[in-house]
Amino acid sequence: MPMFPDGFVQDLKNRADIVDVVGRFVQLKKQGSVYVGICPFHQDHKPSMRVTPSMGIYKCFACGAGGDVFKFVQEHERVEFPEAVRMVAEFSGIPVPEARPSTPEESARERERDRLLEMHRLACDFFERELRKSEVAKEYLKKRGLTGQTAKDFSIGWAPEDGDALPRRLREAGYTDEEMLRGGLLKRNPERNSVYCTFRARVVFPFFSSNKSVIGFTGRTLDPENPAKYLNTPETPIYHKGNELFALGVTKEEIRKEQRAVVVEGNIDVVQLWQGGVRNVVAASGTAFTPQQARLLKRYAGKRVVLVFDGDAAGQKAARKAIPVLLAEGFEVRVLTLPEGEDPDDFVRKRGGGAFLAQVEKAQDFVDYLVGAARLTPDSSPEKRAELAHAVKEIVGAIPDPILRESYADKAGDALRIDPRNLAEAAGREPPRPMRPAAAGFAPPPAIERDLARALLSPAALELDRTVADSFDPALLSDPRVAEIVDTLFEQISRLGAVDLKEMAELLSDESRDALTSILCEGDADRSEAAVTATYLQTVLFLQLRRIDARLKAIAGDPARLELWLEGNGQKRALENLRREAGRPDADLVGLLARYGEELEAPVREFIVKSKK
Numbered sequence: 332m333p334m335f336p337d338g339f340v341q342d343l344k345n346r347a348d349i350v351d352v353v354g355r356f357v358q359l360k361k362q363g364s365v366y367v368g369i370c371p372f373h374q375d376h377k378p379s380m381r382v383t384p385s386m387g388i389y390k391c392f393a394c395g396a397g398g399d400v401f402k403f404v405q406e407h408e409r410v411e412f413p414e415a416v417r418m419v420a421e422f423s424g425i426p427v428p429e430a431r432p433s434t435p436e437e438s439a440r441e442r443e444r445d446r447l448l449e450m451h452r453l454a455c456d457f458f459e460r461e462l463r464k465s466e467v468a469k470e471y472l473k474k475r476g477l478t479g480q481t482a483k484d485f486s487i488g489w490a491p492e493d494g495d496a497l498p499r500r501l502r503e504a505g506y507t508d509e510e511m512l513r514g515g516l517l518k519r520n521p522e523r524n525s526v527y528c529t530f531r532a533r534v535v536f537p538f539f540s541s542n543k544s545v546i547g548f549t550g551r552t553l554d555p556e557n558p559a560k561y562l563n564t565p566e567t568p569i570y571h572k573g574n575e576l577f578a579l580g581v582t583k584e585e586i587r588k589e590q591r592a593v594v595v596e597g598n599i600d601v602v603q604l605w606q607g608g609v610r611n612v613v614a615a616s617g618t619a620f621t622p623q624q625a626r627l628l629k630r631y632a633g634k635r636v637v638l639v640f641d642g643d644a645a646g647q648k649a650a651r652k653a654i655p656v657l658l659a660e661g662f663e664v665r666v667l668t669l670p671e672g673e674d675p676d677d678f679v680r681k682r683g684g685g686a687f688l689a690q691v692e693k694a695q696d697f698v699d700y701l702v703g704a705a706r707l708t709p710d711s712s713p714e715k716r717a718e719l720a721h722a723v724k725e726i727v728g729a730i731p732d733p734i735l736r737e738s739y740a741d742k743a744g745d746a747l748r749i750d751p752r753n754l755a756e757a758a759g760r761e762p763p764r765p766m767r768p769a770a771a772g773f774a775p776p777p778a779i780e781r782d783l784a785r786a787l788l789s790p791a792a793l794e795l796d797r798t799v800a801d802s803f804d805p806a807l808l809s810d811p812r813v814a815e816i817v818d819t820l821f822e823q824i825s826r827l828g829a830v831d832l833k834e835m836a837e838l839l840s841d842e843s844r845d846a847l848t849s850i851l852c853e854g855d856a857d858r859s860e861a862a863v864t865a866t867y868l869q870t871v872l873f874l875q876l877r878r879i880d881a882r883l884k885a886i887a888g889d890p891a892r893l894e895l896w897l898e899g900n901g902q903k904r905a906l907e908n909l910r911r912e913a914g915r916p917d918a919d920l921v922g923l924l925a926r927y928g929e930e931l932e933a934p935v936r937e938f939i940v941k942s943k944k
Contacts, residue, residue: 458488
């Protein structure tokens with residue numbers, strides 16, 4: 332397994348924005364200093380997951396899922412750690428340094444991949460230069476209404492009729508025929524024992540990976556007599572048709588911005604829509620939509636997708652097949668039906684991108700689409716209704732969320748006039764993500780101790796922390812998790828002179844880290860220095876009084892109890908005075924702390940000594 336250079340993973344973890352990464356998959360809402368969202372790892376019906384950017388972690392207090400940014404991507408995308416690292420790096424716009432494979436075989440594969448990618452980049456440059464020289468190719472693009480800028484945006488090119496032009500250029504660059512065969516740029520003629528160029532006399536559209544590396548090509552013939560209208564790169568070590576989406580490398584930022592993807596069938600549809608202002612678009616590129624493509628799209632599109640396949644029978648059949656695949660990955664699927672015989676390219680050229688966007692907003696949910704496409708009438712036969720019901724059952728059953736599945740089953744049942752319970756059963760497609768069981772109930776620390784920790788963790792408390800680090804009595808705390816948090820905090824202050832919550836999250840035990848997350852979830856601790864100082868003094872005094880009360884109960888009936896009770900009451904009055912004082916904070920914080928330390932803390936220590944006698 333490839334290893335990353337020393338320090339890269341930790342540096343990436345420190346630089347990655349966990350809110351941005353998690354927010355690509357889960358809708359997050361800011362709540363104080365944390366973000367909350369529906370947990371994707373169990374059937375969550377309220378926002379149970381907390382993302383704490385200051386600590387770089389996420390935590391669900393319902394099912395127990397939690398960890399850092401890599402753990403989230405691993406579990407959500409069901410990938411191994413190295414792939415999770417690469418995905419986080421891509422999301423963060425941070426290049427991954429050259430990996431150091433652990434075996435010679437892996438090293439050879441990496442070298443081959445790098446050479447094939449560079450070879451395809453050179454081929455793409457070659458095709459673009461040839462387009463500028465080809466009048467017939469430029470005339471074709473002009474006739475399709477495409478501008479030079481659009482051609483540049485998608486690196487559209489031209490493969491000349493001279494079948495040796497590209498191989499000759501690549502041989503000059505040091506590539507062998509065997510490498511061109513492996514990359515799909517050459518084909519072998521066994522009868523003549525020769526090779527020939529895959530793409531000849533075709534307008535060429537490069538196929539980009541999500542990080543915009545050229546991994547393959549689609550060639551469109553201009554010869555109306557040629558039965559192979561489109562010709563695609565075959566499966567290669569760098570191109571797997573069912574794993575990629577055409578133009579995602581170009582349009583992914585627009586998809587991410589819109590949090591919705593428009594999925595069409597053909598490459599020219601994508602290019603035409605882009606030029607018309609509809610830029611959150613990709614194409615399945617002639618292949619049946621796959622689960623791998625759905626997961627890839629989900630990285631950028633959130634949960635919303637609109638299918639806009641051609642209006643003919645083949646296009647509508649492809650749409651029906653894509654719906655359950657997308658539903659199984661948690662997408663909200665809507666379908667736009669174009670007039671029969673029209674595709675998105677035709678529509679935009681006739682009516683413009685604005686009209687197309689208006690139609691996208693009217694797209695139907697998949698149940699309305701399926702029922703409408705079946706053209707049911709009150710007189711439709713029971714057999715026709717049953718046939719549609721079986722199709723709907725299979726599609727509805729792909730929805731992993733049981734409540735959502737039941738809701739769509741109810742809607743389809745009403746339309747088909749059948750019992751919705753017959754539609755809500757899972758359909759046995761690719762199994763949904765295993766849901767976590769509920770976690771053992773999380774018990775938060777006592778409120779007064781949470782207040783204390785939150786005050787000490789405030790950025791405004793740095794001077795206070797330095798002042799009290801050596802004098803604070805950890806025995807005042809009844810919750811060991813808060814004691815560990817405070818102890819780690821003071822240790823950091825001593826060692827670093829500052830608080831580093833990301834480091835703290837790594838140093839704490841799992842239980843204390845969860846407690847720290849819950850404390851930070853309760854609201855911002857970023858207040859004024861005077862406010863956090865007053866909170867500290869109030870809570871410490873309260874904790875000291877709590878210990879006195881415990882001692883009083885332990886010596887019930889002892890004559891000394893009355894004396895302690897009277898003195899304790901005096902301290903409670905002092906606490907009230909302190910609370911009032913907090914409304915008019917002293918500008919000299921250190922002096923404020925020292926004054927109350929002398930007036931209140933010393934007598935309390937004396938009471939505790941008495942209570943032990």
